[in-house]
Amino acid sequence: MAGGKVSARQKMINLMYLVFIAMIAMTMTKEVLSAFDSMNSKFVSTNELTDESNNRLLTGLDQKAQEKPEFRIPAQKAQQIRAISNDFDAYLEGIKQDILKGGQYERTEDGGLPAEKMDKGDYLDEKWFTGDRLTKEGEAVMARIRKYKEDIRNVLGDDQTYATAIENFEKRFDLSDIKPIEGAKLGYLDYNFKGFPAVASYAKITAMQNDVKTTEANLYNLFLGNSLEEAITLKNYQAIVLPEKNAFFAGEEFRGTVVLGKYANVTPIKLNVNGDEVSLKEEEALDSAGNARVRFRTGNVGEHEVKGTFTFVEKGEELPINFSANYVVVPRPNSATISADKMNVVYRGVNNPMTISFAGVSDNKVNATAPGLQKLSNGKYNMKPQTGREVTINVSATLDDGSRASDSKTFRIKEIPAPTGYFRGASGAMKMSKSGVAKGTVEAKLDDFDFDLPLRVTQFDFKVPGQPTITVNGTRLDSRAQAALNRAKRGQTVQILNIKAKSSGPLIKKVAPVIIEITN
Numbered sequence: 001m002a003g004g005k006v007s008a009r010q011k012m013i014n015l016m017y018l019v020f021i022a023m024i025a026m027t028m029t030k031e032v033l034s035a036f037d038s039m040n041s042k043f044v045s046t047n048e049l050t051d052e053s054n055n056r057l058l059t060g061l062d063q064k065a066q067e068k069p070e071f072r073i074p075a076q077k078a079q080q081i082r083a084i085s086n087d088f089d090a091y092l093e094g095i096k097q098d099i100l101k102g103g104q105y106e107r108t109e110d111g112g113l114p115a116e117k118m119d120k121g122d123y124l125d126e127k128w129f130t131g132d133r134l135t136k137e138g139e140a141v142m143a144r145i146r147k148y149k150e151d152i153r154n155v156l157g158d159d160q161t162y163a164t165a166i167e168n169f170e171k172r173f174d175l176s177d178i179k180p181i182e183g184a185k186l187g188y189l190d191y192n193f194k195g196f197p198a199v200a201s202y203a204k205i206t207a208m209q210n211d212v213k214t215t216e217a218n219l220y221n222l223f224l225g226n227s228l229e230e231a232i233t234l235k236n237y238q239a240i241v242l243p244e245k246n247a248f249f250a251g252e253e254f255r256g257t258v259v260l261g262k263y264a265n266v267t268p269i270k271l272n273v274n275g276d277e278v279s280l281k282e283e284e285a286l287d288s289a290g291n292a293r294v295r296f297r298t299g300n301v302g303e304h305e306v307k308g309t310f311t312f313v314e315k316g317e318e319l320p321i322n323f324s325a326n327y328v329v330v331p332r333p334n335s336a337t338i339s340a341d342k343m344n345v346v347y348r349g350v351n352n353p354m355t356i357s358f359a360g361v362s363d364n365k366v367n368a369t370a371p372g373l374q375k376l377s378n379g380k381y382n383m384k385p386q387t388g389r390e391v392t393i394n395v396s397a398t399l400d401d402g403s404r405a406s407d408s409k410t411f412r413i414k415e416i417p418a419p420t421g422y423f424r425g426a427s428g429a430m431k432m433s434k435s436g437v438a439k440g441t442v443e444a445k446l447d448d449f450d451f452d453l454p455l456r457v458t459q460f461d462f463k464v465p466g467q468p469t470i471t472v473n474g475t476r477l478d479s480r481a482q483a484a485l486n487r488a489k490r491g492q493t494v495q496i497l498n499i500k501a502k503s504s505g506p507l508i509k510k511v512a513p514v515i516i517e518i519t520n
Helices: 008-025 030-067 069-102 122-128 136-156 160-172 188-193 198-224 227-232 434-439 479-486
Strands: 238-243 256-261 270-273 302-314 317-329 345-347 352-355 366-369 373-377 380-383 390-398 404-414 420-423 429-432 442-445 456-463 470-473 493-502 514-518
Touching (some): 030 198, 069 122, 122 136, 122 188, 122 198, 136 188, 160 198, 188 198, 366 373, 420 514, 434 479, 434 514, 442 456, 442 493, 456 479
Parallel strands (some): 345 404
Antiparallel strands (some): 270 302, 302 317, 366 390, 373 380, 390 404, 456 493, 493 514
């Protein structure tokens, strides 16, 4: 959501989910691991501040209970909430310590996480999951979360005064199965923890602790009747950073705005994105926090804008709120880059197909140059080198901020390999009758050559033992060669050699000869 409709805490959680998805298709970098550590640190700091605020609220509630009888029951409920929350928070802290201990991660000298080493998730994967099911330990974790939810609901009871609070609490700790964009539904633990690096799981548990403390704060305020104060005080707002786009190149200038925002627990009635109406009645159209999920197919590589209208009801009338944001589309990492360093070659005189692109840059902003290089279509080129022993392809790209990036690669130029002579579809040495030799056709082929380069035989020499060599024009024995063939004896070998062939392009080397043993 744009503007001031998303809290800083929710913003951090959304960002963490975005990084999670990106990690599935790319190698984990030190910067990403450090980012999880940074997010965890911010959650820890927020939790400490929330704890202090909760202590003040609880103290204020106890004082009111001593002064006014109507606050005695809310004060008792608040103490029960505090005990339940502290117990569950300690349990979550135990999971975090288990992640460190199980993965044999030692904190840094300043007490921080060894984030760059916590790039594997094997420990929790083996402890909580077995195949597509949960282990006993995984089931125990889910049971403990459910117990916390049940204990909180039991304290609040069926009093309709707390109906909205219970609804918000259920959204915050929604444990139902989750349907990704692709694939089957996944369980709560499977979706949030399976396959993720240890530092990400650690940060997620810290975020859950933040949800526990936020629940405390909401309920204490509800017991105190601080709804109006909560709505107007700036202390409940947080600064939110809104970048101009959701991806930046290394070294590129970061641009964005900082605004004050606060999460508003109001259900929208309409959502329009890029001119299309989005149904909010379908399953999972809204997340557990009441945010509308936006899904659409991205366009070509490059920078794009998403904009639309969010519509709410206020005082019985529709209130449309416009939003806009930028995002950057980068190429999907669907293949590995694998190259044989000694095989960077192109063949002289033929079209060598090539694919040339620049990661994160659309094709119309990429320029590739080299002698003999010709562009065919988006990213597709033909390289037809002529002279020299090497050719260098230079590639430049114009980035979204107007700056330029460049790269190059050098290829060795190799000659077309020598063709092989063929006679009646066979090569090398063979046995054949005189009549078979008389009817045969001489051919030349480039064996194991990956390019389509047809060859045409124009001339060859025919040699019979004890007789002069006869030069034949064309591909079949002429009358002179056939007369010499008729004089050959059984067991003798005749040779088809000095085969000359031509192509539509480069010159062709000497063709390997054919040896034939006469069988009659």
